[in-house]
Amino acid sequence: xxxxxxxxxxxxxxxxxxxxxxxxxxxxxxxxxxxxxxxxxxxxxxxxxxxxxxxxxxxxxxxxxxxxxxxxxxxxxxxxxxxxxxxxxxxxxxxxxxxxxxxxxxx
Amino acid sequence: xxxxxxxxxxxxxxxxxxxxxxxxxxxxxxxxxxxxxxxxxxxxxxxxxxxxxxxxxxxxxxxxxxxxxxxxxxxxxxxxxxxxxxxxxxxxxxxxxxxxxxxxxxxxxxxxxxxxxxxxxxxxxxxxxxxxxxxxxxxxxxxxxxxxxxxx
Numbered sequence: 242x243x244x245x246x247x248x249x250x251x252x253x254x255x256x257x258x259x260x261x262x263x264x265x266x267x268x269x270x271x272x273x274x275x276x277x278x279x280x281x282x283x284x285x286x287x288x289x290x291x292x293x294x295x296x297x298x299x300x301x302x303x304x305x306x307x308x309x310x311x312x313x314x315x316x317x318x319x320x321x322x323x324x325x326x327x328x329x330x331x332x333x334x335x336x337x338x339x340x341x342x343x344x345x346x347x348x
Numbered sequence: 349x350x351x352x353x354x355x356x357x358x359x360x361x362x363x364x365x366x367x368x369x370x371x372x373x374x375x376x377x378x379x380x381x382x383x384x385x386x387x388x389x390x391x392x393x394x395x396x397x398x399x400x401x402x403x404x405x406x407x408x409x410x411x412x413x414x415x416x417x418x419x420x421x422x423x424x425x426x427x428x429x430x431x432x433x434x435x436x437x438x439x440x441x442x443x444x445x446x447x448x449x450x451x452x453x454x455x456x457x458x459x460x461x462x463x464x465x466x467x468x469x470x471x472x473x474x475x476x477x478x479x480x481x482x483x484x485x486x487x488x489x490x491x492x493x494x495x496x497x498x499x500x
Contacts, residue, residue, distance in 0.1 A: 269401035273384040279399045279474050292490035299473035301407035309382065322383060339383060 262292065265317030270294050273311050280309075290315060304329030350386060352377075354393035354427065354434070361424045371416065375405050396434040397427070399474035404442050415445065426494050435476040437499060440484055443471045444494050451485040 262270065262285070273294050274283055280296040287293075295310045305328050312321035322340035327333055359378055363369045363465060378401055381388045408416055423441035430437055440447065447468070454464040468485075469478040484499055 258372055265480075269384070276382045276384060279403070298402060298406065301403045303349075303470050305407070307406040313386070319385060322385075324406070326406055339379070348353065 263315060263317075266292050266313055266315065267321070269311070269313050269317040273309075277309070288312060292321065293321075300326065300329075302329055350388045351391065352381065352388060352394055353391045354397075357394060358424060358428055363421060365417075365421055365424060371408075371420075374420075375409060378402060378405055393427075393430075393434045397438040400435055400438045400442070400472045400476070403473055418445075422494055426499060430499075433477075433480060433499070435474065436480045436484075439472050439476050440481055440494055440499065446471065447481060447485045448489060451482075451489050455489065 252259060270285055270292070274280070274296060277283075277296050277298055280298050282295075282297040284295045285292065286295075291314055291317050293310060293312045293314050295308055297306045300306050305326070307324050307326045309324045310321065311319055313319050319340050323336055324340040326335040328338075357377075360369070360374055364366065364374050367384060373490060378398065380386065382402065404419070407413065413419070419442050422444050423438060426437040426441040427434065443462065450459070450464055450467050453459045454461065459467075465478070465482075468481055471478075471481070484494070
């Protein structure tokens with residue numbers, strides 16, 4: 242099982258976004274992040290014409306975490322929304338997809 | 349704008365425990381808030397417990413927790429009719445087996461006080477008062493279920 246593939250892939254292909262977020266995208270990012278009181282490692286990245294937000298939420302087992310990811314277009318419409326769970330060794334164990342449609346993936 | 353309340357959460361938990369809805373419904377009800385697609389606000393009690401519930405739900409969804417029903421029954425018991433200490437009650441309800449096991453080990457001198465205190469403080473990544481759990485645990489070390497009237 243690969244360790245933290247989503248994280249490694251993200252770092253390789255995404256570039257950090259500066260402060261230039263359009264109004265709807267900025268609003269969407271604020272709305273997304275504000276709910277996660279225990280979230281860490283909050284990130285906003287440009288993915289071509291889309292913008293991705295992600296935040297890591299510590300898991301029940303110390304060291305484990307779930308990365309919540311939302312990708313929006315320039316109008317702020319959500320085109321991807323999912324969360325990936327990693328165990329305390331950093332091994333990916335589950336993805337839950339909400340947008341484009343509820344799915345469940347586990348290796 | 350939608351306002352989620354503890355009463356609504358307890359009602360949903362009760363429906364799940366009575367077999368009137370599946371657990372995915374409970375999970376999605378909580379996740380809706382975190383997905384940030386709607387204007388949702390929480391009442392004060394849910395503000396306290398949602399970070400604890402979220403960490404558990406992520407674990408449960410990924411690991412398929414075999415103790416889920418027992419945890420949900422205990423969670424319902426300790427939160428029903430509660431007026432304070434919601435986060436401590438949520439951790440106590442969800443992690444009662446672990447708390448009891450740790451408390452027994454400490455009472456039998458299998459683990460040190462430092463280990464006991466550290467583990468009691470690491471039952472959830474969300475904030476809660478671990479000393480309150482220690483007090484409750486000592487009072488219920490021989491019980492099979494946490495009884496809400498004892499949690500003061």
